[in-house]
Amino acid sequence: GESVGLHLPTLSVQEGDNSIINCAYSNSASDYFIWYKQESGKGPQFIIDIRSNMDKRQGQRVTVLLNKTVKHLSLQIAATQPGDSAVYFCAENRPDGYALNFGKGTSLLVTP
């Protein structure tokens, strides 16, 4: 889930398990949502996106679910691998459709 303080929430999973990272967004009028992965000291890397006219979108090993009723977004990672260890951010478009509003992130730790 999203952090309300300075410490990122951490999700610890075993290698091979499925991971679910959750995100609550703020603007019911948002039309576009995106998940990024950020490794330490690097820029965020695109994972998957979804538009408001969809409830679910699948990529390679990842699935994003959008529940507009409760303004909730989730990222599911199948068969989590050590290389998946990173901080994951959800983001929603700002009103003009250009810049993004980011959540505070969730740290995913994959243990052997």
Next chain:
Amino acid sequence: DGGITQSPKYLFRKEGQNVTLSCEQNLNHDAMYWYRQDPGQGLRLIYYSQIVNDFQKGDIAEGYSVSREKKESFPLTVTSAQKNPTAFYLCATGGSSYNEQFFGPGTRLTVL
């Protein structure tokens, strides 16, 4: 990162000094963005530009300035008016609205 260059990677500044962070892209994207990231936090929007010779303030523009004289370049100046400039600065680019943004590798600024 691909196609977005940020320099330098690490930057040290004395209090009271202005410093300019470079961001260059060869992706032919119209839109460019500057975000700031503090430890354990999400990204916050400083400035963005949808087109050459035009830019808009984000949520935390005070103490920063930008220019967009060329499509490929969007430098950010951190002025002495920025009270807490130590942070990780990320530049991003994007095509049209409601689409993903691509991030550069970031510049870590430390004020001594």
